[in-house]
Amino acid sequence: MTDKIIGWIGEIIADKPELFLVDVKIKPINNIKVFVDGDQGLPIDACVRISRQLYGQIEESGIYPEGNFGLEVSSPGITEPLKLHRQYTKNIGRDVEVVFTDGTQKIGKLLTVAETDIIVEHTEGKGKKAIVQQLVIPFNNIKTTTVQIKF
Structure with missing residues (x-):
């Protein structure tokens, strides 16, 4: 059906x-x-x-x-996790929360979407000690990715 x-x-x-x-x-x-x-x-x-x-x-x-x-x-709604490669591409430049298959998570800006992975830019630390890093995340390590809304 x-x-x-x-x-x-x-x-x-x-x-x-x-x-x-x-x-x-x-x-x-x-x-x-x-x-x-x-x-x-x-x-x-x-x-x-x-x-x-x-x-x-x-x-x-x-x-x-x-x-x-x-x-x-x-539409799936902003609270629904991304499911398709095309949804990832559509959301380049937006902040996302990536939950890994091991349960850990990262929040950052979705920079790039490739065939097998994504690149997320995130900040470690605060203030003058903050370091901006780019993290390559293979799709097979992702449990869910959700777009984050900032007000």
Whole structure:
């Protein structure tokens, strides 16, 4: 079922190469959550278009008899960890928190995204003793990466 929904979303956004599917989650109560993102963000009108077209596809298919399903289409949200290489690239220049597979973490500015790793610039120490370092982090050492919002 998830594969069908992923296929339909692919068809719906095929004419918008700047948009990409991040994730689809289906809860046991037939609540379908679709997370789509864009290289320059996800405009609300794109969300509405995707939602309407996908809702129609799901209804037409009859995979949920009696229309017994809920559908939410949105961007992943700032609190969600980055999942795709494309999301990392989109967030170059932003502050991120990287949690490593061993549970340790670093917070710094995402400078570069390569095929197998990222480079994060972080500061060790405070005041006059502060040292700015660049850390190369292989993707296979990353548990999660979350964009940090500063106010």
